[in-house]
Amino acid sequence: MMDFTEPVTWVASILGLVIAISGFIVVTSKNLIHAALGLVGALAGTAGLFLVLSAEFVAWVLVLVYIGAVLVLFLFGIMITRAPVGYDVDLDNDRKVIAAVGAGSLFVLTSFAALDSFGDTALLGIGDPTSTGDLADALLGRFVLPFELVSFVLLAALIGGITVARKDATPIAVGETEE
Amino acid sequence: MTNLFLALASEGEKAVEFGSGGQLQEWAWLILVAPFVAYVLILAYGKKLKYEGGEIAVGMMAFVFGYGLLLWVDTIRNHTVFEKSIEIGRVGNGMVFEWGWVVDGLSSMMYFVVGTVGLLVFTYALGYMKGERRNTFFYASFSLFAGAMLVLVASANLAQLIVGWELVGVASYLLIGHYWEDKANSSAGMKAFFTNKVADVGLIVGALALSVSVGSFRIKDILEVATTNGDSLNAPYFGSTVAVAGALLLFFGAMGKSAQFPLHIWLPDAMAGPTPVSALMHAATMVTAGIYLMARMFPLYQEMATAARPIMIAVGAATLFLTGLIALVQDDIKKVLAYSTVSQLGYMMVAIAAGGYTAALFHLFTHAFFKALLFLGAGSVIHGVHSNNMSDMGGLRKYMPRTFWTFIIGSGALAGIIPLAGFFSKDEILGTLDYEGYTAVLWIAIAGAFVTAFYMTRAVALTFFGSYKGHGHPHESEGLMTVPLMILAGFSVVAGAVNMAGFKFGETIVLRYTGFTEWLATRDFSPLGDHHPEALEWGLALYGTAAAVGGIAIGWMLFSKDAETQEARDRLTIPVLYPILRAKYYLDDVALGLVGVIKGPAARFVDWTNTYIFDTIVNSFGFAAGWLGKVVYNVADQGIIDGIFNGSAGVASVAGGWLRKIQTGKIQQYAGALVIGAVALVVGFVIFNSN
């Protein structure tokens, strides 16, 4: 399954390891900032993996959009909400075990299903990068409608985000929040 | 392409006709619809009218009477047999539900009886009910009552018969409980409905058994199969077992409506309703339904279900004698008449079970008039003295002469005094019993005649003779009430003429007229197997008359003079039987006990199982799941010691948290449930995929 005679396997394995470890940090770290940085690692690893899988454009989009923009947003969020930046024992709730069991069984099941069905399919595209031009053709040709729609979604999200987070917004129906 | 209208109008055969008939018969459905139209009209406009809707009801009954008379005359002249059915739905290819109407001797006789008695009783009610509560509703229900009975007697199939049958029950429930502010009255209504409903189980199961086996609800088809031993139609399921079982079940249904022992217990209580209701119920509608059903299905009992006859005769004989005895000890004048009705219904049932088709119907016919007369007379008396109890009456013949004389005629007819109507019909029953060889039953019937005469004399003596014991001033009723009484009295005198056996003097027979027998026999199934002597049998007539006269004589001796208290006199008369008769053979107590057990312990037990067993199982599942989660958490997270400690802190406290917990409003728990669901789905896919 894993042919370690090929260098690409080594690269991929290392990237996978990075992703796994960073992902683990994201969900277990007691420090919020560390968690966010863990996500950076995971995303960077993913970008690398995409490069291996010859999806250059997506890889760079990932780096630019996610690591560049989204993560910054997250850090802002963490700081504004004054989340405890240091060590925080209380970051996890008391459903850890159940969550772990659920996630674990999900992992076992999906990997079993995936390996059972696609385990031996070869990755043909390695070393044959998809041309960004082709992607652009598709995106602005066949998928132009969804593309436009997505831009609307983004716009709506933008406006929505501003509206919701507006400082002078009247605190929405305080009476409704049951206390 | 069959659209809605076509589908509603014309799938399969739409309307089927049998027999012959002209426009008169074609339009006979009008008399079935008229009461229901009246029902709606009275509810809608009744309040604004002078008699609060009574006019509409009387007008409707006048129409029914007129049309019924026309039909009867036509039937007598042309011996018409007409039947028309309109399909209202079908199941599969075979069973068809229909509304239909029959015009033959039997049903037109019933139309006539219902129309005549109904018209007179409705008119009487205009006077009797004046100033009472909720008259609009009363007249509406009254119309419904008559309409239901007409639907019943007109039905060409058993399904429609059941419809009319139960509608009669509901209308009686409404009318008996008319003064429902008093719980006793609404309970009486419920008792009537409930007893009838028990009997209806028999009717429904019996009707289904017969109809499904034959493959048709039409009475005509069922009887055809029954009379030809199942050969004429393709009815492979029909056999003597089904025939006898079905016949007995139908009889059970008839026992309820026609108040046969021991299902008669509702009828005396039904006196809680206004008197016109009692009159109509006892004379023309409701109680005659059972007898009518037996008559309608007569060929079945005659041919294939002869095995059912002994049971029917036994029940009828028990009814006619035992309930007559109870009438002896009643103080309420209406209850005396009620038990008398039950007893007379016993006569009819015995007759029809013995094979006397015409005899039973003849008695039904005459009884309708004189019993309506008696009830209306009793109502008039009650109206005059404002009490139901005979201990509050006495000496009324001076105050209410018209009521008195008509009541005397009615009593005489009931007792079977020649030449009043009751004599002829009772004699015909005795003749049938004699001919068919039921000697024991014959003697019971003669003894019953004695009892009948006895209690009627008692009632007349206590009400109209002696001295007045009530309060206030008794007065004769108004014309709206007394005119119907006189008309009914006229009928009670002459109704016997429709079927006179004739008097034989030497070789000459005079006054023989058997038209009634011929009209009733106009169906295809004649001969109906009943026996008609060539003339009145002097011997039997003598026994019957002797019993009646004896009853009157003894009754007169005992009751014509005042006594100190009513109870003392009754106890003296019949010392041993008195307590058991007062208790009505304890049947009411048995029934009440049974209902009590069902309504009390049985129902509570079922409810208990629901709350404490089924609910607890369900709740336990829920709590157990919550508890399990907690235990897993404790074991894995808090160490086993802690877990045991927490677990032993009581399942209840843990479980208590669960209910609230599941509704935490915490998104993550909801998300968790989602994940679990997704996992389950994947498991399903994996398992089935690997198959």
Place this chain on the structure above:
Amino acid sequence: MELLDNGTVLSLITFLPLVGALVVGLIPRAQEEAYKWAALITALVVGVLSIVVAFVFDYGDSAKFQFGTDLSWIESIGSNFHIGVDGISLPMLVLSAVITILAIIYSWDHWEEPRNPKAFLILMLLLETGMNGTFVALDLILFFIFFELVLLPMYFMIGIWGDKTPRTIAMFNLTTETRLYASIKFFLFTLFGSAFMLLSFLGLYFNSGDAGARTFDIPKLIEMAPHLSALPIAGWLFAGMFLGFAVKVPMWPFHTWLPDAHTAAPTVGSVLLAAILLKLGSYGFIRIALPILPEQAMQWAPTIAILAVIGIIYGSLACLAQTDMKRLIAFSSVGHMGFVMLGISTMTEAGINAAIIGMVAHGVITGMLFFVAGSMHHRYHTRDMARLGGNATLMPKMGFILGFIAMASLGLPGLAGFWGEFMALLGAFRPAAGLPVGLFQTAMVIGAVGTVLTAGYLLWMLQKVNLGEPKDEWAGHEFHDVDRFEMAAWVPLLLATVAIGVYPRLVLGSTNGAVKELVSTILENLA
């Protein structure tokens, strides 16, 4: 007509309420009239469309699925957007569309606390999508989605607008709000059943591969019935579906969610629950379980009949022990649905026709009963029958309607309730060939005895509530009799009760052809 072809009209009937819900959602909260009208107009349009369908439907060929379409939907698992109506689903569809209109009209002026008509109307319209969708779906996945879709709005209806009085849970010594307990119980119990049902659907899907392409398509699966019935796991598949449907019906002993949910739900919730939601289960039996797995259905039929009969007697007896009027009506549903299931279990034309007409009648009658019970609660603020009494004196019209509808509920001939019971007994007298006749005939007699008990508790209720003198505590109270919204919502139901009772072909004309075909398919597939 363009509108009627290719499933357009059915899709409209199914999804217009969804659009309506969206519209209602977009109208600001303050404009109460506006969104009420929006909701009503949506429901009216759907109702009119369903009636148009009923008019144009080809009754000569009622076994065929009409107005349908079969679009590819989730291609990868072969689940199609396959919809259509036949004579069996048509009456149910019309019933559901009409009842929703009436429910909206009724609620116009009757909002239970905490009011919020907007949210309530949205939920009601969502519910309609689920109900209508279930009746038109001809694909198992589609069916399942709609079947489950109804849970959510009902859950919120009960949980938010439900009965706020405390309720003690026996054996656990816990007290909680009735609405919480009832809504959770309703949701989890039905979800529990449908989880097994989904497993069975998946089982059918994967096993249909051996007899052709894997499919969720109901008509195609019916064609494969002989193959599917012969599977070694077919028994389990039927059991799974049985659980899912039986919980929804609900059959004894899976009924315990019903009295709680009905009692706790707001009036309109109870009406919709009783009138339509319960029917989804029995409809599922007729549409899916019986024709796809006929052999297993035959094996299970005696069990179903026994449970149905137990339900009839059990429900009636439980009714006799109730003091809460709404709970009594709720338990009566157990009994009435028992007759429906008895009809289905006979596997005969009479029985299945009985089930459908019984479903329609129960929808109309019990819906009406809940309307009246809700309105009375609205006025008296209690449902305790010991405190009520003399209602017919205080409110004559209300009393008359209650009396009338109670009579209809006890199966009075001439009114709608009669035919379902009568025909179910008819079917039970001679069940399909191969079923134990003795058992079914016993069931028939017990069922007939059940009608006596039914009469018993309804008359008893009438006596307690309607008759007698009003209790002292109501002296001096002004009770306004039936108002115009109530009249508008009730009159159609009362008329329908009479119309179906007098002319059952209104339903049978549509169902009989389809049922004949269904039964003959089942019998062929058995052979």
Place this chain on the structure above:
Amino acid sequence: MTLGPVLVLAALLFSMGVYGVLARRNAVTVLLAVELMLNAVNINLVAFQSALQSPQGLGQIFAIFVITVAAAEVGIGLAIVLLIFRNRRSANLDDFATMKG
């Protein structure tokens, strides 16, 4: 190299995301975990694209859409967290039980 290991990696990432969503207390970390899950999906899309060589780079285009929508989601999500924080002075999900019955 085959598809298997990549899919397992994606599954692992996804499951970790699930764990994070379920077990984390802070709203922001939950959002982070959601990003993880989306990322896992992206990996799947790209890997399948590479394995199946669908024309016009379908998988990659889907991945781009997912990234875009994820960005929108983060924007809105964070705004909501901010708002709640302003009203409640807490970003702890367990405190937001307004849906509690």
